[in-house]
Amino acid sequence: MATPKEILNPLRNSVSYSLDASPTATFHSPPATGSFMASLAMRAAAKQLKPFNTEDIKILLLENVNQTGRDILTAQGYQVEFLKTSLPEDQLIEKIKDVHVIGIRSKTKLTAKVLQEAKNLLVIGCFCIGTNQVDLEYAAKQGIAVFNSPFANSRSVAELVIAEIITLARQLGDRSLEMHRGTWNKVSNKCWEVRGKTLGIVGYGHIGSQLSVLAEAMGISVIYYDVVSLMAIGTARQVPTLDALLDEADFVTLHVPETPETKNLLSTKQFELMKDGAYVINASRGTVVDIPALVKAMRAGKIAGAALDVFPNEPAANGDYFTTDLNGWAEELRGLNNIILTPHIGGSTEEAQRAIGIEVADALVRYINQGTTLGSVNLPEVNMRSITLDESNHARIIYIHRNVPGVLRKVNEILGDHNVDKQISDSKGDIAYLMADVSDVRHEDIKDIYDSLDSLSSRIMTRVLY
Numbered sequence: 001m002a003t004p005k006e007i008l009n010p011l012r013n014s015v016s017y018s019l020d021a022s023p024t025a026t027f028h029s030p031p032a033t034g035s036f037m038a039s040l041a042m043r044a045a046a047k048q049l050k051p052f053n054t055e056d057i058k059i060l061l062l063e064n065v066n067q068t069g070r071d072i073l074t075a076q077g078y079q080v081e082f083l084k085t086s087l088p089e090d091q092l093i094e095k096i097k098d099v100h101v102i103g104i105r106s107k108t109k110l111t112a113k114v115l116q117e118a119k120n121l122l123v124i125g126c127f128c129i130g131t132n133q134v135d136l137e138y139a140a141k142q143g144i145a146v147f148n149s150p151f152a153n154s155r156s157v158a159e160l161v162i163a164e165i166i167t168l169a170r171q172l173g174d175r176s177l178e179m180h181r182g183t184w185n186k187v188s189n190k191c192w193e194v195r196g197k198t199l200g201i202v203g204y205g206h207i208g209s210q211l212s213v214l215a216e217a218m219g220i221s222v223i224y225y226d227v228v229s230l231m232a233i234g235t236a237r238q239v240p241t242l243d244a245l246l247d248e249a250d251f252v253t254l255h256v257p258e259t260p261e262t263k264n265l266l267s268t269k270q271f272e273l274m275k276d277g278a279y280v281i282n283a284s285r286g287t288v289v290d291i292p293a294l295v296k297a298m299r300a301g302k303i304a305g306a307a308l309d310v311f312p313n314e315p316a317a318n319g320d321y322f323t324t325d326l327n328g329w330a331e332e333l334r335g336l337n338n339i340i341l342t343p344h345i346g347g348s349t350e351e352a353q354r355a356i357g358i359e360v361a362d363a364l365v366r367y368i369n370q371g372t373t374l375g376s377v378n379l380p381e382v383n384m385r386s387i388t389l390d391e392s393n394h395a396r397i398i399y400i401h402r403n404v405p406g407v408l409r410k411v412n413e414i415l416g417d418h419n420v421d422k423q424i425s426d427s428k429g430d431i432a433y434l435m436a437d438v439s440d441v442r443h444e445d446i447k448d449i450y451d452s453l454d455s456l457s458s459r460i461m462t463r464v465l466y
């Protein structure tokens with residue numbers, strides 16, 4: 001079987017077109033999904049990459065990105081520079097000029113000012129859940145893809161909620177605080193087993209459905225409400241309205257996104273509809289519960305306990321910030337009995353960090369080596385089956401362009417003399433992403449194709465992988 005000249009990456013603003021293979025770069029097939037060890041094993045089946053350009057892929061990883069992610073990227077043969085901290089803006093601008101990939105967590109702000117200096121940047125990996133530290137729109141306009149890991153911590157949140165259900169039912173937080181103060185207070189009044197109780201899950205997505213499985217294993221009946229019709233896991237049951245769920249549930253737990261519709265989803269009216277002595281858990285977003293209304297319902301004894309992991313205003317750093325300065329009702333909340341208050345730690349586990357490292361690094365490798373944008377938050381999501389080992393003279397063309405009329409015709413005029421095996425195109429707002437695999441191309445053809453596409457007025461970025 002012919003040695004594959006795999007996936008290459010012509011650099012964005014490069015003007016030289018050396019077709020020599022880099023002597024040092026050994027690239028590997030991107031992994032399929034599966035366990036970390038399985039992915040590592042797959043990566044061992046190396047395919048040689050022949051870069052279009054003599055430069056290798058340079059990656060800057062900031063903010064102590066998890067070892068799992070670093071391992072995946074270095075195993076590809078990329079040049080990876082790793083720093084434990086974020087960088088001040090001036091140093092960041094200096095460093096970003098040179099790299100093709102940057103990996104960050106939440107502290108590094110990739111503003112338009114910083115990104116405009118990033119002349120070679122192809123892709124940004126946010127090794128975290130959120131992406132609001134990146135100017136996504138500006139990045140898209142430069143053809144820079146952004147990936148994150150929105151669901152790697154679902155299990156961690158679900159486990160926290162399970163712990164909270166039992167903690168609230170047994171008033172463990174209060175008993176523990178009393179003991180810390182030297183008070184022995186052995187009570188069974190209004191302390192319950194969770195077996196046989198009903199858990200109402202609002203939002204049956206990644207977290208809600210994980211939680212459903214764990215809760216049933218403890219003998220809890222699960223009902224859920226979601227705006228879309230979703231297949232139940234186990235013997236869980238979807239109910240038609242939020243009111244129906246509130247009417248039936250002993251524990252109500254919220255797992256919805258932050259949207260205008262979910263703001264104050266639980267407020268005075270909803271607390272009134274709930275069973276006397278029910279419990280409320282919110283590990284979704286701080287805006288979803290009307291906290292002053294919850295304080296009232298708890299003081300009135302209507303709600304027997306609550307666990308809150310998220311708040312409308314959360315401090316940017318650790319410290320003594322959970323005060324009325326941040327949220328006017330903080331003192332009242334802290335004064336309630338049987339309330340668990342945690343600093344947005346639902347997803348904060350070692351396992352989640354590892355999973356984030358794997359997911360984001362895998363997405364970066366797929367994007368660099370194959371051009372696949374699945375999971376990108378700012379470019380259209382485009383996937384195309386890989387070029388196979390026996391397709392040795394095939395090249396993959398990636399053309400990121402402004403979404404204006406007539407581009408496809410011009411692109412196909414350029415590709416027209418070659419056999420286009422497969423082609424796909426999609427757009428998101430002003431930006432469109434086109435992928436095409438052409439067969440039987442020689443090195444000279446690749447240069448011509450690259451130059452012709454790159455000179456089109458609609459061009460944002462051209463890449464050729466082979």
Ligand SMILES: NC(=O)c1ccc[n+]([C@@H]2O[C@H](COP(=O)([O-])OP(=O)(O)OC[C@H]3O[C@@H](n4cnc5c(N)ncnc54)[C@H](O)[C@@H]3O)[C@@H](O)[C@H]2O)c1
Binds near residue numbers: 151228284
């Ligand atoms: N506490 C933490 O550390 C932590 C960690 C991860 C996620 N989260 C938060 O948890 C929430 C859920 O995360 P996920 O990963 O399960 O999200 P998801 O997108 O997988 O699921 C959300 C579900 O909510 C449903 N939904 C949307 N609007 C609704 C509404 N008005 N009423 C009922 N259902 C509605 C959706 O249809 C979807 O099924 C998000 O707000 C996320 O930000 C918190």
